[in-house]
Amino acid sequence: MKVRLLLAILSSILLINCATELDNNATSLALIPENVPVILKINDLDVFLSEVKENEILKRIQDTQEIGVLANRFNPLNYVNSPMGGYLGLMEAKDKPLDFVYIPFDSVPQISLDGTLNKRVENIAKGDFNYKKYEMDGCIFYASVLQKKEVVASSQAALEAVWKQIENQKPIKHQFLKFDAMPNPTKSAQIWIDVKNARNLFNMALGSKNDTLDNNYSDWLSLDISLNNDALSLNGIAVVNDSLKNYLGLFSRTSPRSNKTKLLAPNGTDSYISYTFTDYKTFSKNQKRFFDDSGERDSIFSAVEEIGISQMGDEKVILLNTYGTANILDYINRLQTNSLEYQGSEIKELKKDSLLLQSFHPLVQGFDPIFANVLENTFVFSASQETLERFINANKSGQTFDKSLLFQNIQDHITDESTLLSVASGKGLEKNLEQTRLGSLAHLLNNIDWDDYLYGSQVVADAGFLHTNYFIKKVNASGNTSGAVEMFKTQLDSDIFLNPQFFTNHRTNRKDIVVQDQDNVLYLINNKGTIIWRKELGSAIQGKIHEVDIYRNGKYQLAFTTNNRFYIIDRNGKEVAPFTFKYDGGNLNPLAVFDYANNRNYRFVVTQGNKVFMYNNEGKIVSGFKYSKAEGNILGTPQHFVIGTKDYLVFKLANGNLKILDRVGRERVKVSENIAFSDNDVKVHQNKFVVTSTEGLIYEIDAQGRIQKSDLQLNTDHGMDATSRTLVLMNDNLLSIRGKEVTLDLGVYTKPTIFYLNDKIYVSVTDIQNLRTYLFDSQAEAITGFPIYGASTIDMADMDNDNKAELVLKDQDNSLVVYKIQ
Numbered sequence: 001m002k003v004r005l006l007l008a009i010l011s012s013i014l015l016i017n018c019a020t021e022l023d024n025n026a027t028s029l030a031l032i033p034e035n036v037p038v039i040l041k042i043n044d045l046d047v048f049l050s051e052v053k054e055n056e057i058l059k060r061i062q063d064t065q066e067i068g069v070l071a072n073r074f075n076p077l078n079y080v081n082s083p084m085g086g087y088l089g090l091m092e093a094k095d096k097p098l099d100f101v102y103i104p105f106d107s108v109p110q111i112s113l114d115g116t117l118n119k120r121v122e123n124i125a126k127g128d129f130n131y132k133k134y135e136m137d138g139c140i141f142y143a144s145v146l147q148k149k150e151v152v153a154s155s156q157a158a159l160e161a162v163w164k165q166i167e168n169q170k171p172i173k174h175q176f177l178k179f180d181a182m183p184n185p186t187k188s189a190q191i192w193i194d195v196k197n198a199r200n201l202f203n204m205a206l207g208s209k210n211d212t213l214d215n216n217y218s219d220w221l222s223l224d225i226s227l228n229n230d231a232l233s234l235n236g237i238a239v240v241n242d243s244l245k246n247y248l249g250l251f252s253r254t255s256p257r258s259n260k261t262k263l264l265a266p267n268g269t270d271s272y273i274s275y276t277f278t279d280y281k282t283f284s285k286n287q288k289r290f291f292d293d294s295g296e297r298d299s300i301f302s303a304v305e306e307i308g309i310s311q312m313g314d315e316k317v318i319l320l321n322t323y324g325t326a327n328i329l330d331y332i333n334r335l336q337t338n339s340l341e342y343q344g345s346e347i348k349e350l351k352k353d354s355l356l357l358q359s360f361h362p363l364v365q366g367f368d369p370i371f372a373n374v375l376e377n378t379f380v381f382s383a384s385q386e387t388l389e390r391f392i393n394a395n396k397s398g399q400t401f402d403k404s405l406l407f408q409n410i411q412d413h414i415t416d417e418s419t420l421l422s423v424a425s426g427k428g429l430e431k432n433l434e435q436t437r438l439g440s441l442a443h444l445l446n447n448i449d450w451d452d453y454l455y456g457s458q459v460v461a462d463a464g465f466l467h468t469n470y471f472i473k474k475v476n477a478s479g480n481t482s483g484a485v486e487m488f489k490t491q492l493d494s495d496i497f498l499n500p501q502f503f504t505n506h507r508t509n510r511k512d513i514v515v516q517d518q519d520n521v522l523y524l525i526n527n528k529g530t531i532i533w534r535k536e537l538g539s540a541i542q543g544k545i546h547e548v549d550i551y552r553n554g555k556y557q558l559a560f561t562t563n564n565r566f567y568i569i570d571r572n573g574k575e576v577a578p579f580t581f582k583y584d585g586g587n588l589n590p591l592a593v594f595d596y597a598n599n600r601n602y603r604f605v606v607t608q609g610n611k612v613f614m615y616n617n618e619g620k621i622v623s624g625f626k627y628s629k630a631e632g633n634i635l636g637t638p639q640h641f642v643i644g645t646k647d648y649l650v651f652k653l654a655n656g657n658l659k660i661l662d663r664v665g666r667e668r669v670k671v672s673e674n675i676a677f678s679d680n681d682v683k684v685h686q687n688k689f690v691v692t693s694t695e696g697l698i699y700e701i702d703a704q705g706r707i708q709k710s711d712l713q714l715n716t717d718h719g720m721d722a723t724s725r726t727l728v729l730m731n732d733n734l735l736s737i738r739g740k741e742v743t744l745d746l747g748v749y750t751k752p753t754i755f756y757l758n759d760k761i762y763v764s765v766t767d768i769q770n771l772r773t774y775l776f777d778s779q780a781e782a783i784t785g786f787p788i789y790g791a792s793t794i795d796m797a798d799m800d801n802d803n804k805a806e807l808v809l810k811d812q813d814n815s816l817v818v819y820k821i822q
Contacts, residue, residue, distance in 0.1 A: 027147055028087055028103045029180055033161035034170040036089035036101070037198035041180065041190045045082040045102075047532060048188040051227035054490075054530040057472050058232070060448050070097050073154050076141035077102065079134070080152055081112040083572075091158060092201050099158040107148040129163050131156075175239065179222040186508055190236070193221040195246075217437055218248040223468065229488045229529030230453075231473035233413070238459070238466045247437045250286045250363075251461045254278060256417040261308025261319040264378060265401035266394035270428025271311035272401055273435055274421045275363050280304050287361075300327045301359050309364070310401065311424075311431050315387040316367055318356075320379040328379055331355070332372050340385065345392050347385060348372045356381065362437070409475050410456045419466065420459035425475075426450030484775075484785040484819040487806065488529035494519045495813040498541045502797040502808060506555045506571070511799040513808055514558060515816060516541050524573065527799050529818070533573040539563040543590020543637055550576070550617045552600045559604065561591040566606050566615075578619040583608055594640040596647055596663065607634040607651075612665075627665030631657055635677060641684045643703060650682045650689065658682070658691065658701070670705045678714075680751060683722035690727070692720050719751030719765070726778060728752040728763050737763050740780035745770065755796040757805045764794050766809070773809060775821075788819065 032039060042048050052058055073096060086104035093099040104110050111134065113119055120135040131144035133156075142159045143152045146166060153159035179192045195218055223236035240249040257276035265272055277283045280302045301320070308319035322328065338349035349371055356369050369381035371388045375395065382388040394400055401407055410423050424432035429450055433442035436457065454475050460467040476486055490513075498516035505512045505526070512532070513525040520539055524532045539562040546559040550568065557576055558569045564586035568579040585608070592605035603622060606613040610630040614622040632655035639650040648668055651659040656674030661667055669689075678692045688708075689701040696714040701707050712729070719730035729736045730752045733744045747767035755762040761778035773790030775783040792810035799806040804820055811817035 028105050028149060029172055029176070031101075031103045031147060031149065031151065031162050031165060032087055032089045032172070032176075033091060033101065033158075033165045034173070035161065035197075036091045037194040037201055038090040039176060039192045040088040040090075041085070041183075041192070042082075042088055043085040043185055043188055045077070045080060045085060047526075048225075049077065050532050051188055051526075051528070051530045054229060055227045055232060056230040056474070057453070058227075060450075061445065072139075073098060073100065075139040076134075076136075076152055076154060079112055079136055079139075079141075080110050082110050084108070086110075090201060091161065092204055093155065093157070096155070097204055098154075098201060100154045101158050101162055102152040103162070104149055104151075107150075110150040110152060111143055129160070131159055175220050179220075182222070184224050187224040187226055189225045191221070191223050191225060191234075195219055195221060218246050218466075221468070223470075227528060227530060228473075229490055231471065231488075231528075233469070233471040233473075235469045235471075236467075238468045239464075240466065245290050247290075247362075248459065248466055250283065250290055251275075251277065251419045251459065251466065252286055254282050254286075254419060254461050256419045256460045257305055258417050259306065259308075259421050260321045261306055261310075261378070262402045262407060262421075263400055264319060264375065264380070264391075264395060265308060265310035265317065266312060266391055267399040267401060267404045268312055268390075268394075269310045269401050269404065269406070270313065271309075271424040271432035271435070272407075272422065273309040273432065274418070275307040276305060276417075276419060278305070290362075300331050300355070303327065307360055307363055309435065310391075311428050311435075312387065312390065313427075315384060315390075316382065317387060317391050318364055318367060318369065318381040320381075322377050322379070325374065325377055325379070329374065332374075332379070342389050342392055343396055345373060345375075347388055347392075348374075349385075405475065406454055409454055409473070410471075413456060413469070413471055413473075414458050415460060417460065418458045419461040420457070422458075423454060423456040426453050429455050484783075484788050484807075485822055487818045487820050489811055489815050489817045490525050490529045490531065491812075491815040492517045492523060493521065493534075493814070496792070496810050496816065498545075499792040499795070499810055500525075500808045500816045501545060501795040502799065503545070503547055503558065504556050510801060511797045511806075513816065513818070514545055517814070520562075522569075522573075524571070525816075535569065535573045537562055537567070538565060539586075542588055546591060546593045548593060548602055549600050550602065552617075559591060559593060561588045561606060563588060566591065566604070566613075581606075581615075581619070585609075589634060590637040592638040592640070594649070596640070605638050607638060609633050610653075612638075612651075625663075625665045627651075627659075627661055630659065631655065636679075636681060639682050641689075643684060643687050646703075648689075652677050652682065652691075658689075660689065660701075669701070669703060671701060671707070672705065673707055675699060678716070678718065678720070680718075680720040683720070685722040685724060685727050687724070690720075690722050692718065719749065721752045721754045721763075723754055723756070726754055726761060726763075728754055730765055735763075735765060735774075735776070735780070737776060737780040738778060742776065742780050742782075744774065745772075747772070750793045753793055755805075757796055757798060758803055760805075762796060762805070764796070764807075766790050766793055768792070775807075783821065785821070790817075 080102060082104050084106040086102055089101045091099050118137050122133040124131055124133055131142055134141050141154055142156050143150055144159055146162055151162050176192055218238040219241045220239035223234040226233040238248050240246055240252055254277040259274040261274050303322040303324040304320050305323055306321035310317040332348060335350040335353050336348045337351050340347040357364055368383045371382050371385050373380045373388055380391055406423060406425055422432055422436050430442040430446060452475055453472055455472050458469040494517040496515060497518040500513050500515035502511040503514045510527050516522045520537045522535045522537055526532055542561045547556050548559045549556050560567055564583050566581045568576040570576055589607040594603040602617055604615040610633050612628050614625045616622055630651060630653055632653040635652040635654055641648045647663050649661040658671040658675055660669035676693045676695055678694050680692050682689055682691045692698050694716045696712060698710050698712055699707060714731050721728045726738055730749050733746050735742045735744060748769040750766045750768060752763055752765045763776045766773040771789055771791050772787040773794060775786045790809045794807045794809040796805055796807045806818055806820050808816055808818045
């Protein structure tokens, strides 16, 4: 499955045109055979294949005929374990669609035979060249340790090409070296394409002549690959040689402008394309080179700054935005044969003429400009009167493309100025790709249901190259530009048991997500919604998962208890020795983690009945802690607080005792009264311990043990959260934040939760009966865009370091959703 999806992304990218600081990386690149025209630089192969597998777009592409032909060639990647990444080079093959070589960055063995039942390994020597032939579950591939790298290849010929490269020491293509000097470790992979030399590879791989390459889209492409759960983005640069003919060369030495025609094109546009340039003469010179045309071109259109194409079904509107109208108006008037009026605007009927198409070919083609309208400095052409009337009506009523759901969905993906901007709904995708010289990609995507997706691309001309951006994403039906904007949803294999929470990815310094389903499977999901791994546990996790750094090296682990085990798991899903302790009898409480001095010298506290086990970072019992057996069964999670300069360890006991201890387990504060504890944790508010009872009382206990009780007439199932300055209570449908009350709709509410992010306090509750999640600020004012649909408590974080808060929560029974607060 992984390789079929990998092939899907490769074909998508190929059809679009289609030195680091470490010495071993440079050496790896030097092993790539000189005849390789396409290279994927993969930062972590396992992560990349996982992202490919979970990407909904690639799932839809994977069963197309072209991908099916290629799929088997990449099966060997299933047996490669390469967390440090490497280069995947694609090359032509004599009797196969293509060949590949994978050259890792590091010298760690790459082939993994674990779990493979049907395997055969044959050692082969050809002179000084020694290699292995693997047969794994019917898959044949080859590997050899060359220059201390375990190189993997799809064929013997491909592996020999690496050997010959080492012997002959052919130089690396200069442009590949340039691309390699521009790494992006935040992306799972980059793809580099030598377009001219990739033509035969593409033709052989896809089994037919590739129109995109025949049109010489560009000379070189370098694209970062971004895979969200339901979005695919390719962002990078195109390099064009001014001495050669290619499509993107039409915009060489031009400057981008803001796209104006989006303000005029109708809202119902299925496909929108805009081309801009600051100087028509430069475009005209590029155009002449494209067609080997030495003749002079008409200067009628020299004032044109933008060409807009709006496709609505089978109808098309061409818009010419100008800085002066005189010459074009004279041209139109000479062609005019009739004049019509519609809603106070004139529609000019024109006789046939080829000058418009000739002047802007190949950008404008397959179109008869029979009707025209002039709107200030913009000339609008169509092949039918009805289409032009639709355009006029849209402008009169303000229903223009810039206000459409389609355009709202791409605003976060594009810059304000562009040389080429295109966007299409699923309905307009094929025509959009054909118009922008990506017809073969349209063929690949044909016969796939894209109704709930959009496609976009943007090219921005710069000095010596062009910035390129291509993306397909699921349409956000809400189209919100403020409040809570949905980022992605991720579906699990089973219903959610432990609500999702954020977890720091030390590699990216961003947040991933952890969640457990009812089958006791723990998931790690990245900040794009891709499931990175699954780990089956013996039972359900108790309470929350803690983020720890037991080696104190900036690499985080997950710490938690299940019914009968205490786990610490690293970011790869592997259990950290010597942890994973088992407790006979089970019935563990949620894990407590204390970090007294904030120096990551942790104390892990596991409680079972009245037993207390305190461990250090090495998994050893802390002998100096004397409170190993409580006076009664322990309720919930023990707490650690600091008031002034003193530490306080707090335990709630089933017999009503509140034990407040010091670091070594001696009683620090004596609480003289028994309390019928509610299900809420003990908190510290205004330097006092605060706890509530099932009798509706709130207890405040100071450091001397003095007790103050208040009867707030709280219901048995009330909720409470507190910080040093903020106290929040949820009683029935009445929410109180710092004494300010908000009456919510009748429902069944979770406990309130306080978050502090970007110097702002947030308070959240969820009505799990009516499936609505609320979010308020510290003044009890609702956050814009809330309530939203939600089925659980939330977790909040700045997931992608953009100073905007994200929240994650349960959506459907087996799916989670992430929102960004704009």
